[in-house]
Amino acid sequence: MEKKSLLILGTASHVGKSSVVTAICRILSRSYRVAPFKAQNMSLNSWITKDGKEIGIAQAIQAKAAGTEPTADMNPVLLKPKGDRVSQVILLGEPYADKSAGEYYDSIEEMHAVLKGALERLWKEHDIIVMEGAGGAAEINLYERDIVNIGTARLTQAPIILVGDIERGGVFASLYGTVALLPEDVKKNVKGLIINKFRGDPEILRPGLKQLEEKTGIPVLGVLPYFKLRIPSEDSVSLGDKEASNTENSKTENEIEIAVIRLPRISNFTDFEPLEGLVKVRYVDIDKELGNPDAIMIPGTKNTVNDLLDLRASGMDKKIQAFKGKIPIFGICGGYQMLGRTIFDSGVENGVEAEFEGLGLLDIGTRFGAYEKRTIQVTKKVNGHGPILKSIDGEEIKGYEIHMGVTDSNRAVFGDDGAIDEEGLVIGTYLHGLFDNGNIRNAFVQYLYEKKGLEYVPEEIVSESDAYDELASVFEQNIDMKKLYEVTGI
Numbered sequence: 308m309e310k311k312s313l314l315i316l317g318t319a320s321h322v323g324k325s326s327v328v329t330a331i332c333r334i335l336s337r338s339y340r341v342a343p344f345k346a347q348n349m350s351l352n353s354w355i356t357k358d359g360k361e362i363g364i365a366q367a368i369q370a371k372a373a374g375t376e377p378t379a380d381m382n383p384v385l386l387k388p389k390g391d392r393v394s395q396v397i398l399l400g401e402p403y404a405d406k407s408a409g410e411y412y413d414s415i416e417e418m419h420a421v422l423k424g425a426l427e428r429l430w431k432e433h434d435i436i437v438m439e440g441a442g443g444a445a446e447i448n449l450y451e452r453d454i455v456n457i458g459t460a461r462l463t464q465a466p467i468i469l470v471g472d473i474e475r476g477g478v479f480a481s482l483y484g485t486v487a488l489l490p491e492d493v494k495k496n497v498k499g500l501i502i503n504k505f506r507g508d509p510e511i512l513r514p515g516l517k518q519l520e521e522k523t524g525i526p527v528l529g530v531l532p533y534f535k536l537r538i539p540s541e542d543s544v545s546l547g548d549k550e551a552s553n554t555e556n557s558k559t560e561n562e563i564e565i566a567v568i569r570l571p572r573i574s575n576f577t578d579f580e581p582l583e584g585l586v587k588v589r590y591v592d593i594d595k596e597l598g599n600p601d602a603i604m605i606p607g608t609k610n611t612v613n614d615l616l617d618l619r620a621s622g623m624d625k626k627i628q629a630f631k632g633k634i635p636i637f638g639i640c641g642g643y644q645m646l647g648r649t650i651f652d653s654g655v656e657n658g659v660e661a662e663f664e665g666l667g668l669l670d671i672g673t674r675f676g677a678y679e680k681r682t683i684q685v686t687k688k689v690n691g692h693g694p695i696l697k698s699i700d701g702e703e704i705k706g707y708e709i710h711m712g713v714t715d716s717n718r719a720v721f722g723d724d725g726a727i728d729e730e731g732l733v734i735g736t737y738l739h740g741l742f743d744n745g746n747i748r749n750a751f752v753q754y755l756y757e758k759k760g761l762e763y764v765p766e767e768i769v770s771e772s773d774a775y776d777e778l779a780s781v782f783e784q785n786i787d788m789k790k791l792y793e794v795t796g797i
Contacts (some may be wrong), residue, residue, distance in 0.1 A: 311797050312436045312465040314496075316444035316456055318481035322472035323503035325365040326536055328439045330782035332373035333775045335435055335797070342433040343369030346422040347384040347441060347455040349394070351609075352577045355707035355739075359682045360400020361385060364577060365439070372775040375433070380425035384418055384454070386411070389572065389609045399425070402680050412452045419454055423462060435797060438465060445488035457493055466498045466795040469525075474504040474533065479515055486523050498794040499528040501786065506533045509785075526794060529786035536778065563755045566591050566600035568627070570641075571617050572609040575709070578639050579604055581742040585752045593621040601755050602635040603627055605642030607739065611673075611712070612656040612663055615645050624666055631668055635695060635751070636733045638669075640710050643725065643735030647671035647714065655711060668733045669726045673714040680711050685738065687722030689747070693731010695754045696720070699746045706738030 313331065317324040328343055335341045348363035355361055360379035370377040379400030386394040389405065396403040396411060398421060406414075429436055440456040450457050460467060471482040482500055489497065500519065502512070509530045516527045563586040567579050570593065579588055591597055605627070608614040618624045630636060638646040647665040654660050655675040665673075684707045691700020704721060714737075716726040725736035742748045749765045756763035791797075 310430050310436075311434065312438060312463050313795055313797055314438045314440065314460055314463065314465040314467045316440040316460075316467055316469050316485075316497075317442070318445075318469065318471040318478075318485045319443045319475070320441075322470050322475075323531070324439050324470055325369070326778060327468070327470055327501065327503070327531075327782070328365075328437050329369045329372045329775065330778045331437050332369050333779040334783065334788075335437070336373045336375075339434040340375070340432065341373040341435050341437060342375055342429045343373060343381050343439065344426065344429060344436050344459075345382050345439040345441065345455065346425075346459050347386065347418070348382050349386040349388065349441065351387075351574045353385060353387070353397075353575065353709060355682045355684055355709055356400065357684060358400075359684075361397050361402075361680075361682050361709055362400060364575075369437070369439075371771055372778075373437075380428050383421050383425040387574070387609055395609070400682075402678070415452050415454065419458060419462075422454055422459070426463070436463075438463070443485065444469065445485040447488055450490060457490065460493045460496060464496065466797070467493070467496045468499045468501060468528065468791070468795070469497055470501045470503055472504050473502050473512075473530075474506070478502055479519055482519060483522055486525065497523075497525055499791060500525055501528050502530045504533045505530050526790060528791050528794075531782065531785050534778075534781050536774075562587055563752075563759060563761075564589055564598075564600045565602045565604060565755075566597055567604045567606060568593065568618075568623065568642075570606060570608045570614040572614050573606050574609050575607040575640065575739050578606060578739055578741060581748055582752070585748070586755065593618055593623040597623065597626040600630075600634065601758070602637070602751075603630060605636070605638040605645055607639055607709075608641035610656055611641040611644045612650060612652050612675075614641065615650065615663060615665065618645070618666075628666060628668065631728075632730055632732060634732065635754070636668060638733075638735040639741060640708075640737055640739060643669075643737060644673040644710075644712060644714060646733060646735045647673055647726075649673070650712075651675065653677070669716075669728055669735050670718070671714050671716045671726045671735070673712045675712045678711070681708050681737075683708050685722075685724070687724055687738070690720055690722075690727075692718070692720070692727050693734075695731060695734070695751055696727075696747075697731075698753075699750050702746050704738070704741070704744040704747055706736075706740040706744070708737045709739060710737055 315324050350363040352364040354364045354367035356377050362382035366382040367377040385397035388394045444456045471478040567590050569590045646669040649672045650663045651674045689699050691697045720727040727734050753763045
């Protein structure tokens, strides 16, 4: 079979490129060997492959939707912002260097070679590669340095579908303007337009769709409705949606609320998304009021030491400590490290050798001794100490680790991982994906419900496969699939 590809570009960030790629991967996987691909990803949320490589979580989701194992070739360059205009560059799943934007772009030719090699390896195992751009495609200041939109388009000469978000307003102008600003050699490959996140009757848009087609000469393939995705979020833009929702809905008397501390350098906040349908999850900036939550979560971070210092400077540390022994306090990854007595940094985190006082809620200490990252998928057994975990003592859970630093603990909570206090209410772990495990999720939520005198009925588990099929179905119902196949040749 002829090797085929498709490139999904967007008019801006968060317009729905990732979900469109996920849906198409699912649909095409019924007949072909399909792989997702994103040359360069800047994301707060990452995933660990079976061979211990770190990639953007979106490409892992897309690979699962396609029925193939996620690999580093699907996201050869991952940028993880660390603050001060510096990002950690993950190259083919391995930490490469911390670079400023200028330093990174100085090495762009090397990045071109990396993505070309990744694509060649993917072609050997797959029939179709469904590729995703990043941000807005018409970043005219970056055309000569861009590897993920223009670079991928030129390297592959793939047919392009352009996605716009109507919820933000100005969707016709953004689609038309993006097409108009694309370089001619890329513009000729734009074969279809999609409007995403529409709330209402699509017939209202009909006159505008016709004019858009006339002005661009490109068919509109369909209008996707606003749809609650049941797959993890890709990046920080999604946090804005969560905060807007929390602002609109105040806590009711019997409502159970979990406060997630929004650290300045937060990462992998997808750890808490499995709880969102069961309780209210509120993200709290460190300079805001913590309120009276039923549980507190301290998430991962791209810089544990600096976020700990910011936590102290804001006074949020004292607010968290005041809840010890009263409500559950979870720390995951960097949040786990902060829960301890001390953090020793040899200069890896903060540039200077020093020891820092932690929150003192767990009897542990962490040491950053080298610029080395542990990235691995793991299966552990629950050590059922305390009121939350006693009901699932000895049961297995799965997760993945992405962290620097080594932590000592004499009261492990999951196999040889993590720690728990004497009361069993403060729990720390390196395991991302913790609440993806139904046994942990239900044990935790059951405890919160019982504390409030409420009855908890464990939720019906929606499998990953069902979530992908649901997304694919919505796509097929609202997109002219015959036209899509016709114009793209896939």
